[in-house]
Amino acid sequence: MEKKTAEELAALETTRQTFSKGLTPEQVAAKYDDWSSNYEEMLSNNRYRAPHIAVDEIANLVPEDQRKNIRVMDVAAGTGLVGIKLREIGFKNIDALEPSEGMIQLLKDTGVYNLKYQEFLGHGKNTVPADTYDLVVIAGGMGHSHIPVSGVDDLVRVAKPGGLIVIVMRLEFLTAVEEYRDKLEPYLDQLEQRGVWHKESRKIVPNYFFEKEGIVFSYRVK
Numbered sequence: 001m002e003k004k005t006a007e008e009l010a011a012l013e014t015t016r017q018t019f020s021k022g023l024t025p026e027q028v029a030a031k032y033d034d035w036s037s038n039y040e041e042m043l044s045n046n047r048y049r050a051p052h053i054a055v056d057e058i059a060n061l062v063p064e065d066q067r068k069n070i071r072v073m074d075v076a077a078g079t080g081l082v083g084i085k086l087r088e089i090g091f092k093n094i095d096a097l098e099p100s101e102g103m104i105q106l107l108k109d110t111g112v113y114n115l116k117y118q119e120f121l122g123h124g125k126n127t128v129p130a131d132t133y134d135l136v137v138i139a140g141g142m143g144h145s146h147i148p149v150s151g152v153d154d155l156v157r158v159a160k161p162g163g164l165i166v167i168v169m170r171l172e173f174l175t176a177v178e179e180y181r182d183k184l185e186p187y188l189d190q191l192e193q194r195g196v197w198h199k200e201s202r203k204i205v206p207n208y209f210f211e212k213e214g215i216v217f218s219y220r221v222k
């Protein structure tokens with residue numbers, strides 16, 4: 001492995017601190033407020049590829065001629081990297097959910113998003129209307145102290161019947177994050193067994209965050 005530059009080490013350290021165990025949702029949002037001004041720069045140069053991976057997956061699943069009409073919800077939207085890429089490939093009707101004031105201000109500046117919900121997912125206070133979206137995406141919103149397993153119910157609730165849900169996260173979080181270990185993926189499977197959704201694909205991808213692998217789950221709500 002090559003020696004990391006000072007910028008790379010700073011990106012690793014800031015990410016480690018932001019994804020620390022035991023933070024409250026408000027503490028996480030405050031960390032992103034502080035990080036927002038140099039978030040994109042720190043994670044540039046392919047250090048963090050979740051938005052790219054998510055949009056590649058969506059491009060494979062949604063035919064080009066359907067993109068301009070369908071309603072999209074970008075959950076944990078951050079500064080809007082996913083929305084910008086979605087617009088580049090033809091999506092026009094994109095809303096966002098993002099709890100951090102600092103991040104949501106930058107997301108608004110992109111001009112890509114219609115409705116912007118400044119709230120958390122999975123903490124029982126979600127005001128996004130049910131059965132609204134043809135596509136719901138999360139890139140990078142899962143991790144220590146981030147979206148809990150109960151957030152999955154919110155995803156299903158806001159998706160329309162027949163809607164797609166795409167979750168992109170760091171692979172190691174499935175086992176390293178206590179909230180998810182033996183819980184998150186079994187719950188995704190349970191929802192399939194209960195006939196809530198159907199798994200379109202589960203893929204492990206390289207270089208999600210530096211050399212760490214990512215995982216992409218895609219589900220079609222019934």
Ligand SMILES: C[S@@+](CC[C@H](N)C(=O)[O-])C[C@H]1O[C@@H](n2cnc3c(N)ncnc32)[C@H](O)[C@@H]1O
Nearest residue numbers: 032076077078081100120121139140141146147
């Ligand atoms: C690593 S960033 C990803 C942002 C963007 N999707 C991207 O890929 O650049 C994680 C985002 O999750 C948001 N977040 C953290 N906890 C959340 C929760 N419970 N519900 C919704 N978003 C949350 C943070 O505010 C932050 O903007």
